[in-house]
Amino acid sequence: MPKLIRLYITQVALGFVISAVFVGVLLAFNVANLRHLITSSEIGLIALVMIWFMNGIVFAGVQFAYAIMSMAEKPENPRGGTPVAHGQKPVPVKLEARAGR
Numbered sequence: 001m002p003k004l005i006r007l008y009i010t011q012v013a014l015g016f017v018i019s020a021v022f023v024g025v026l027l028a029f030n031v032a033n034l035r036h037l038i039t040s041s042e043i044g045l046i047a048l049v050m051i052w053f054m055n056g057i058v059f060a061g062v063q064f065a066y067a068i069m070s071m072a073e074k075p076e077n078p079r080g081g082t083p084v085a086h087g088q089k090p091v092p093v094k095l096e097a098r099a100g101r
Contacts (some may be wrong), residue, residue, distance in 0.1 A: 011067045015060025016052075022059070080092045 027035045038044035 007063060007067060007086045011064040012060040015058075015063040016056040018063065019052055020055035022055055023048070024049075 027038070030036070038048050039049065
């Protein structure tokens, strides 16, 4: 199996595990009375699966994006700096203030 496919599958699986933990914490702390709504409804199991799956999609995407972006090489030279070219001093510019309409 190619390395990229293996990386994708593992990161997506990790994202769904994180989603399961997140939904478990939501139910444990009874956020927005969610535990009562799920346990007292006939379709609570479907709602629970939907919450897990939708959060799993989000967390899997974020986890894979983080894994890909963390693979980038670190720049050797410092980045950023002053917008003015080195060795030059900024020159003030005189502008007239105009009254609004």
